[in-house]
Amino acid sequence: MTALFTLLPEAVRTAKVDSKSAVLEQVTLNFASAYHLDADTVRTRLHEREALGSTGFGRGVAIPHARIADLTRPVAVFLRLDTPVAFEAADDMPVDLVFGLLSPEAAGVAHLHALAAISRLMRDDRMHEALSQAPSDEALYSLISNVIDRDAA
Template identity: 65%
Template sequence: MHVHFKLLPEAVFTAGVAGKQAVLEAIADRFAAVYKVDREVVLESLLEREALGSTGFGRGVAIPHARIAGISRPVAVLLRLEEPIDFAAADGMPVELVFGLLSPENAGASHLQALAAISRIVRDEAMHRALVESVDGEALFALLTNHLDRDAA
């Protein structure tokens, strides 16, 4: 299976962030630092998408996502929150894992495939638990890399 998004080790991190706005800002900061995209454009795009309805996926996971100009393929960041926060998820559960996803402006199917790949990761019970229990970004990245490599086999 083809991996549908790029995830660099430095894009995976843990942080103590209070509130949805602060989470989106932390993700925008990380996208800007790691993938050299414009932080303000990213933040604005994520906020616009969030205004349409919460990207709280359920089971303690949120997948804020947007399409922006200036990138050639979907890129992701993963933030594990030190303290779960309310993200207005459909199931009402507070969120502790936040996968940010940015896709090229004109990405139709590839954006949806990347979202589907992320949702498959977090629906995997053992994987979900391992991600939540990871101590730091390095451990998170190793888990994801192993999972994605296994999927690609």
């Protein structure tokens, strides 16, 4: 079995932002640079999805996601924020862990499976704590990729 989404090391980073819009912009820029995607398209699709309702998951986590053309499989980015920001989350808690997901336009079930996998990962208390305490971007990537690889095996 293969992983439900691709996460590249350069798509994982710590960010200093001060608002929900700045979070979405950083997610957009990470997708654009890591996966060579058009930033305007990514930005538009993420904002369209966010307009339907906040992707603030709760427990300090947001999972902004969208579907875009020209992708062959789901791709992800991860941000750990230096300071939590308001994100209109379901529990009204500010967000400091952000897992972005983009899927191909026609990836109905694959998109939902990838979202479910991210949701399970972010609900795990030990993983949540480890991500919050990781000393570097490399450590963040290692934590996430180990789980992705384990779950795909």
